[in-house]
Amino acid sequence: MIDYVFAVPETFGSAVSRECRGLKFDADGRIIGRPFHKFFNLGERERIEDIDWSAPHCILDKLDGSMVHPVLLDSTLVFMTRMGATVQAALAQTHADEGVLGLSRHLLAGGITPIFEFTSPGNRIVVAYDTPALTLLAARAMVSGTYLPQADLVRLAERFGVRAVTVAGRIADPKRFVARARQEAGIEGYVVCFDDGHRLKLKTDGYVLRHKALAGVQFEKNVLAWVATGAVDDVVAILPPDIAARVLDYQGTVNAALAARAREIRAFVDENRSLARKDFAALTMQRFDKRLTQAVFTAYDGKDPSIALQMLATRAAASDLKVDAVRDLFGMRWSVEGLGLPELEA
Template identity: 50%
Template sequence: MISPTLDRPQAALRSGFFLGDGTVFPVIEHIDDVLPHIAGDNGIYVSRYATHDTIGYGHHLDETFNSAMRRECRGLKFDKSGRLMAPPFHKFFNLGERERVEEIDWSRPHRVLEKLDGSMIHPALVDGGMVFMTRKGITAQAIEAGSHATESVRALARDRLAAGRTAIFEFTSPHNRIVIGYDRPALTLLAIRDNLTGTYTGFEEMQEMAGHFGVAVVRSHTVDGPTETLLNGVRGLADIEGYVVAFDDGHRLKLKTQHYALRHKTLAGLALEKNALECVVNDAIDDVVPLLPPMAAERLLLYQSRIQTGISRLEAQVAERLETLRGADRGTQARIINETLDKRLRPVAFKALDGKGARNAILDILRSATHSQTRIDAVRDLFAMSWDGEDFEIQDG
């Protein structure tokens, strides 16, 4: 029988970085360890709340995840003093997005885990009490997940927090359906991370601990033959989202089935620009790219990049105009906004003045545009968008 509360690995505590086999996890103790790495317009932002702060990404450009530290910016949680409370999963990519099957060293120890179709949930201590959070914080999904957390789940979560580690779960439910249906609400243990070093607990150790507490663990699939052979056949499967390949050194890859992507309406109809735009606005590009021919994937990613650049440019333009109006009365602000800003950006400026956020207001313009080609054409110049559906051909299988 294992001891429920395990000691932290001491060797890596002050090393600065944990070095795995090709995988680097930066040591993070305080929000100040991260902030210098995310300065500038790179899609990563800090969200401030009354009880905690988060660092995450709203969109990603080519440079968003170009360092180990930035790949950690997928929902890091800090208390109000800046101390790290919980690290969810680091950002890992679809097979084919950064590495193709033939480029991977499959001789490295690894497991093939089922990819569940729900919401990532993790615990954190806030004001002395344990709460559950999604990547974005204490959301409605997190509250719902917490209401279904059994005492066994809570006990394991508390035990790992006491040991300086964060348990990561997937919350699946008939009421939290993404694509795949589930009969009942459940939290399934996916991983356990060390809060300081970022290293992942080995699967066997995690499985033993879950057994001790009576908590369900994500399924690990036995592979008969080369792993790459299995993965090449995954795209045609149905009734599962896909798989995650978890290497012992911490490196991870994901592969979603074509059936899943199609059900997400990401592949169907991409010859129409409004569907391509919907993929960008809904952050669904990752579901599509691994399933596309290289040229088609390149075109879709370029389309996404142009739009994201346009969002950042427009946000900066509005912010620059509002900075000149600081301290002016509302009447003066309204007059100058109406006289100097493109009429399509005026609602963005007024929402920003009301504290609702310019970026979300700009995204609302794009969301509205997805309803028709006419609406897209009306804002095309704002975002420098261009799309040629005739060049977009999706391969089967």
């Protein structure tokens, strides 16, 4: 499985890197699962004015659950999320009916990955859903990455009796559509799906809690929490451009430092893995700051130190005092000086 933990500004700078987001391979290196490529919020990398709205496209509902997709492992159908065979994926599979399973096998046999959204009262992110459901969102050719046309997807859903994502027509007035969509309540938002595979997310102001985001930027612990939990993408899309730019710069600094620490730890572990645990521990205490030792031992045990480092940053985000306690490890500095912060109602 190929995925990412930290994202710095240049992480998704190429078409290849945007595909490295949950790709799955078998033991012989053959691709067995290709979920969505990385795509962005409207305003995150493209403004309304930058987009050719005359290009063929449609509007899809953006559901608020977990993206799941099936793969075949030794002829057994196994559902996975972006990160692999997770608890959420296993739970989703328990709600896969004969239609979902039949459509999945049909497409996988043709080298195509079906992509579903799993929504459930027990898998709530923000929007509440009454009953568990698997909704067909898209399907991709595993090797080429080509998306099935939306019309074909609808026909397949009808054929197998599977729920498909709601599709609307093209956008005639982009600014008016965006303004209206941002004000909607009770939904996450929309995905604009172009026929050439390009996609854009548009989330409602309510979903990303603009008021809370604008209030939150005054405290570094909140900004660090957005970075540590991967929430920056959602937040910057609704912040004023000058504030969003500063948050993105802060994210780049923190994530670059986290990635550098992870590389340092991996190199140390690779060099000293042959040592007995007692000797390895003694050397670790000499070489690393005690705040990093948990991540070092995580790597020694064969796990990704990035996760432990991310947890360190997450715990530090509990208070500005704790942020100060790790500032020397990650080199970040937050200031709202010079930003035109709006006056917010309590």
